[in-house]
Amino acid sequence: MPKSRKKTSGRKTRGSDELRELRSKVDRLDKTLAGVKDSLADTQTEFDKSLAMLEDLPGGVCLVDAKGRITFANNALADMLGTTADKAVNRRFVDLVSPDDLPHVKKELGAAGGRLPPRIEFTLNRRKGPDLAVQVVSTPLYGRKKVFFGSLALVTNVSERRAFVRKLQSLAGLNTTILLHAPLGIITVDHAGFVTSENEAMRTTFCGGKTWIGFNAYEIPTLHSAGVDEALREAFRGESVSLTSVRFRSFGDEEARIVDLELVPVQEADKKTELVVLFFEDRTEASKADEMRQMLAAIIENTSDAVISVDLDGKFRAWNPAAELMYGYTAEEILGQPVDMLMRDRAPDWVTIRDKLIQGEIIYRPNALRHRKDGTPITVSIVLAPIRDESGEIIGTSGIHRDVSEHARWEETLEAKNLELEEVNRKLRMLDEMKETFMTTISHELRSPLVSARGYVDLLRGGEMGQLTEDAKSGLDVAHKNIDHLIKLINDLLTLSSLTAKDDDTLVRNKFIISEMAEITAAQTRVNKPRKRIEIKFDIPDDLPRGFGNEKLYERVFTAILSNAEKFSEPAAFIKVAARQRDDGWIEVVVSDRGAGIPKEHQDRIFERFYQIDASRAREFGGAGLGLALAKTVVDIHGGEISVESKVGEGTTISFTIPAE
Template identity: 30%
Template sequence: MKEMRLFQTIQSKIVIIYVLLILMAMQLIGVYFVRTMERSFIDNFTDSLNKQAYLLAGFAELSLVASQEAGPTAEGKKSYADLNEIVTSLFNISDAEIQIIDANGIVLTTSAQNKASLIGQKNLQAEVISALQGIKDIQSETIDIDGHRRKVVAQPVSEGAKVLGAVYIVASMESLYGTMNRINKIFLSGTGIALALTVFLGVIISHTITNPIKEITRQATAMADGNFNQKVSVKGPDEIGQLGNAFNHMTNRLKEALSLNEEEREKLASVLANMNDGVIATDDQGTIIVVNRQAKQMLRIGNEDITDRNISEALGIAQEKIGQYVQGEHQTATIQVGNEEEGDFVTLRVVFTPIHRRGEGISGTIAMLHDITEQEQLEDARREFVANVSHELRTPLTTMKSYLEALDDGAIEDPALAHRFVGVMRNETERMIRLVNDLLHLSRLDSRKALISRVPTHVPDMLEEVADRFSFQLDQKEISIEIEVASGIQEVMLDRDQIDQVLDNLVSNAIKYTPEEGSIAIRARKTEKEWLEIVVQDNGIGIPRKDLARIFDRFYRVDKARSRNMGGTGLGLSIAREIVKAHGGTISLDSELNQGTRVTFALPVHRMEGEAV
């Protein structure tokens, strides 16, 4: 595996390419050079043999003509002896055999001493036969039984058109091929040296190319790990240097871009973390990729990580419905989270916005979560308030209309009946006046137009006067009342009329909902914060736990029919709460069904007189 990686490097590839190029060039040059030189040597060798054959044919012509004219005499034999001397001495070619053959193909002389027995015998070689037929420049190559390559040359010896004989030369070519082999060895040695130098130079040259690339690779790896402080050293203006400059420029730009991106991410994270609305971002498959803290709080999931979960699971909306919201005209949905029956729930408005990517369509979804619980509650309270006011006014008005119609129909003629009808209408009118006055009072408190006129007030006397005002009702139902004021509480600064109204409302409610022979207690003490705390407690029918959360709402009645029959408007506790809040205090109510009710309000006692609320 290591060797495979070695041959996959640019440096090794460059060296291999250089070596292969040199090797191919040397091979091409070598083949061409050797073949050319071999052909040149063979041609020169052949030409040399042909020239010698021509020259020898000239000498042989004289000898053959002389021997034919002399016949088988001493002079003819002398001519053959002279021809033999010429062949053996003048034309002696090392490692070559020369034969002079007459017109009948009989060997007259030979230069090979070990083949003297051939003299007088016929030479039936094809080259000799062709030469005796007058064909010139006959040549061929043969390999003897020892594997030696030999060159065969034959030339006719003629006088005019008459063929007198032939010259036959067989020369060894081993010395020529030996020279060629030595040249090949020299060439191979040169090729090896050239390849070694090529490898050496290739390594050096490849280093000049691969080292900058390696440095750029190291820098790229460092960049991938988040290190943008290193730079590639540029050693020249060539292409590698230009690449290094471009890479350094890219590093700076990327560093700036990432810094800007990180800054934007921090801004976005800060915005998401401090938004009052919840934000959920998903990919194109609906998988949550970003969710802010407010969204988790709205969905009641705490610190649970819901990324990689589907948004339909988090919102409790089917994936098909979400797709319809994202791609449809109406992109708003309303969901409830929590237990509505127990009153522990929130109402959320979810606005779906698709994320478009150029050329790819919708690549994700942004879901904005708005908590509209209070808004819905206010809207419900507004509707309920309008309905309650309408109902409270409609009932006495309907009663008055009925009695007026009865009077108009003749009941006015009956004094006793007319007097009773007028009394009923008077009571209903007073009831509407009380309702309107309570509403006006609440309106002034809501608009902060009411002034708290604080005066020194003796708390024990104030509580005694409250008991005196309700003494008749207490005696009617035989309800006992107990007033307890802690020591040290005498005069405090408060709006006596407003607090009297609060106490009247609380004591009146206590009397209404306490059975006969019950008991009511009014206690006053100072808290740890030096506030005046007044408690009105009874042992009446109490209030169901489910109604405690709305007991201070306007027009809210636990037992609507009974409260209306008792003349209540359902605004008493609301007015009491607003008066206490106007003093800067707090009010609370605790009750258990059939066990009684305790209302506690606390007022700060150090306030400037005439402070606007």
């Protein structure tokens, strides 16, 4: 019996130990499960926080499981799809792709083993609205032991950038049709700084016919001097750069060009700039035109003339400061107003003016009546010209207005004075005619009795009326001389009177030998003054052409000039008479003496009638001051010239011309 009890006790002990160990494992398992529950709760909390953060992101975000289904989509992605976030969940990722891009996307998914590739672009399959291009950047998600369970995808709208890049790539060459034929100069520079392509406009206009392809853009002096190298560095950092009014001098340019440059970076999907496109626009002529417009604007602003433009409806469109001063209206008051503000009751004239301008006419109104703001009338000179737009169509008129009110008043005064002057001239002509008539009448009345008196004197001197004493003979000689002098004076007066009533068409002309005429008149001069023993020398070539004019009148010219030369020369002096034919065909006669000379202040007047330099010397030498006046009248009526050169104490030279045969 005892032995049997002993065995039962041993079994009970072993069972208790196993039970305790089992309970201990259960307790440890409970603790582990509690830890897992806490960990799962924390994980869920963090996951919820992450989802909340993803929900608030501005870009599209979605979670895609290993089977390619969307398990989460934020509102931004739902907006891109044109739906709600709830409806986007449980859709297959490929359902987001447009039918056109679906083959491409499936190929990319297949290459990635069914997972989302790291980066992919496609057009969304939207329910409504325009096409939307997106870029999807995905990150794989792994569990324990690196088991893949899905992807986190960031979806970005790249529609604008994709279109921009494609356009730039086309312009950059990488489609050459646009590149080669663009009117702008275009080059492309790679990330290493080398010029990879250029178009024809760049080569011919900006490179002087040479090429930049293969050169490092940073080392080209022309680009460096224009500051393009610094702009290139900025463009390769992803920024578009604009440079305006750059002074650009290339091969063969004598003057620098004015150029606008645009540097546009071309980026790949990773936003790395691989290429920069440079657009060169030659604005040299445009810049000159801008300068000219600025200069013209400055001139218009600062001119003293009013510059006004009016459209075809007759309303003011431009009004410079001078117009404000002239008319009293500010630009704010006048612009947009009708022209009748200045024209008042003459406004209907505008219709006629407009019709002429439409025909392209330029209109000049020398004395137009306009009105100032205060109603004061003003006389203005106006030049109106049509304004054309770029197509050549007339769109209005520009007018330059100048205030000529004071000028108009002076013109009125001048016109009145001219009328007065005409009346005075009329009276002077009447007096001159009366004088000529008087002189002619008196001359005839005096000449007849003088001729008769000289005849009786000649009879007495010849003894026809009895013998005379010596004193009587001497007295008759003096009387004869004075009668001859008076007759000569009267003849000169009569000749002058007859010549003033003639012109060269009424002259009787004939041919005469100038040397013979000069010698005959010189001999007569010596006969008249035998005691002075004046020697007259001649320098007249034998082949000199004959003169062609009124011979008797030219004899009077020679006589008058030689008599004057003899009169004012010292005894035993000599006078020189020279003649030559000028290049213009006229014969020029020059008479020179070494007499007293004529003061300069009298030289312009010696050809006037009755002019005497010194009245006391006139009484000593005789003469009435008609000889040189007659000479000038004869030369003038033949269309010739007569002049004097003289120095006091050295002598006088008188030159005159005779028509040649």
